[in-house]
Each structure stands twice: as C-alpha cells, then as structure tokens.
Amino acid sequence: MSAPEPVRIVLATHHPRNDPLEAALRAVAGYEVLRVREKGELTAAALAEFGAQWVFAPHWSHIIPESVFGAFPTVIFHMTDLPYGRGGSPLQNLIARGHGETMLTALRCEAGLDTGPVYLKRPLSLAGTAEEILRRASGLMLPMIRAIVDNALEPVAQTGEPTVFARRTPAMSALDEAQDAYDHIRMLDAEGYPHAFVETRRYTITFTNARRAGNGEVLAEARIKRRTPES
Helix, strand or coil, X not given: CCCCCCXXXXXXXXXXXXXXXXXXXXXXXXXXXXXXXXXXHCXXXXXXXXXXXXXXXXXXXXXXXXXXXXXXXXXXXXXXXXXXXXXXXXXXXXXXXCCCEEEEEEEECCCCCXXXXXXXXXXXXXXXXXXXXXXXXXXXXXXXXXXXXXXXXXXXXXXXXXXXXXXXXXXXXXXXXXXXXXXXXXXXXXXXXXXXXXXXXXXXXXXXXXXEEECCEEEEEEEEEECCCCC
C-alpha cells in the first residue's frame, strides 16, 4: 500500500521568531511545508506548483492578493478577540488601552480587513515586551494550525459590533505622548518596530528593556544617536 499524500502547507512569514514554528510543522508526520519569506514569492503560480492545500500567515506585513486567498484556503492570525480590534497595530493598541489579556484569532483571509470567518481563538497574555508577546503568540500557532488542518475545521462568521483600530505611525512612538512610560516602551520593544524615543535638539534617544523599579520609576536601556541635520 502506498503512503498517503502529504498535506502541503505554505507558511508565509519572514520573521526569525517564526523559525521554531516552521521547524515544528516540518516535524509533523504527513505535513510538507513551504516557507515563503518575500512578498514576490506568495503568488498563485508558486503555490499551485507546490500543490498547496493551506496557506498560513503568522505575521505577514503585505496585502495577500485575491489570486492567492481566492484559490487557496488562507489563514491569518490576529491578536484581538475579533470583531473587536480589527485593523492595524493590534498589540500596541491593546496595551495602550490597558488590556492585559487578549485572544489570538485564526481567521480566513478575505478582501475585507480582518473581516473573515473565524476558525478558532486562543487566550494570549500581553505581559512582557512586544517581542516576548509575539513569540508567545507564535508558540500557540502550532496546535491551532494542527487543529484546523487535522480536523478540517470550517470557519464561522464573526458576530457582534466591530471595533476598528487605526494603524500607528512612527511618530506615535514618541515617549512624551505616552500615558504610561513602561507600557509605551515595552509595547514597541520588538524587532521591526520603531522603539519608544525622545528627541532633543541634537540627539534621538530610544528605549528598550523597560522594567518597573517601584515608587513610580521605570528603568530602561537607552541608545543615544546624534540626529542628522535633516532630521
């Protein structure tokens, strides 16, 4: 008897923090995994050549073309309890609003922004730095992906009144705009994010690794860089 055909899964993410997820998926018997790192690699033609049956996008910064999500079941992960928190910068918007917990939602990609039907949700703590939270989320994705694929889950339409988050701009990382210095520094402390900063006439000072020191004080590492004349 010949072996069953493998389930062919595409993992779309360039972030090294998702490398353990890729390794774990490759270790699953019966899975064949294609890692896509660049925008130009996520095409219907490339996926068809691989024989893709599923596409999972843990942290994909680009718009997924309809030629992809219309032809292949495409699952994205969003760090809110949808339909609450549709839109950009969910991690930062949640912490800025005082949330300590959230849900990691796996949903079907469609043309609307985070409007697709939901496969499943899992609780996610918002403690620690943004990098720690993102790695924690990545750790939840393997059992979520396996539940979706192995059980052939059908997604369910979102219900309730949606709340939409606006995408944050780099200027919003300025520390003097923050209500809470500790939360502001930690929610921006991840690879690929504009770190919390203060500008003087000559210098830009960025902050990472914040921790509360008591008496209302916050300790953090500072990096001081001379500003260019144009900045």
